[in-house]
Amino acid sequence: MNLINFLLVFISFLLASGFVLYFFQDKFIFINGKKLSKSEPYQFAHTFEEVFIKTPDNNEINALHFKQVQSKRVVLFCHGNYGNLLKWGHRVAYLLAYNYDVLVFDYRSYGKSTGNFNEEAMYTDAEAVYDYIKKQYKEEDIVVYGYSLGGTFATRVASLNNPKELVLEAPFYNLKKAVRYYSRIAPTFLLKYAFRTDKDIVKVTAPITLFHGNQDRTTSCKQSKDLLKLNTSNKNEYIEIDTATHHNVRDFLIYKDKLKEILAR
Secondary structure, eight states: OOHHHHHHHHHHHHHHHHHHHHHHHHHHHOBOOSOOOTTOOOOOSSOEEEEEEEOTTSOEEEEEEEOOSSOOOEEEEEOOSBOOHHHHHHHGGGGGGGTOEEEEEOOTTSTTOOSOOOHHHHHHHHHHHHHHHHTTSOGGGEEEEEETTHHHHHHHHHHHSOOSEEEEESOOSOHHHHHHHHOTTOOGGGOSOOOOHHHHHTTOOSOEEEEEETTOSSSOHHHHHHHHHHOOOTTOEEEEETTOOSSOGGGSHHHHHHHHHHHHO
């Protein structure tokens, strides 16, 4: 293959990659599983209330509110990009052991939530969910928790309010850096979403704790370290967990002990 043919093949590859990234990025970023009908029942081992929270643009955000008899505190959990409340309702159950209520919600177009994907609207949705729980709990009793993609929504909410704590598990710095972690040559200028966790974390006044596994192949632990450099409060802490991946940080004793300490404060 001569140089001209090679260049033509290479340029064609870049154009094709750019086309796929631009027009199909929603499917790569938001892996929301099957759409659920509003009447489809949830089944979980713990007591919960299913709620639908109205958004400013007249959509509905579906949420599960796990409540305990004695608790007056709550964890607002912003989940990752993969799966809906059928998965995440089970996934957050371990937090109940810390004597907190838990509220986890589906992003627009996930599960029973309505609306189309839109970055600013998704931030507004998260704020609507926070406003909902703020009517039931004092802010000093609200912990905002973000896992992976959920870290960007959790950070935005914490930057606009005064929760007790912000906890981030395996977050990314921003979407551009997250994509570049996969591929250095990815045409990130074609991204329709920014998800600037780095921009919002500067404005957070609550204590911030970041957990990240050093074997994470989805979001680099360096991104957590870089985020913490942007907010230099002495109340903040970065916990790197040896051998942990993107998916199993919660299984490690160092995580459990530290989270217990955070929630007991």
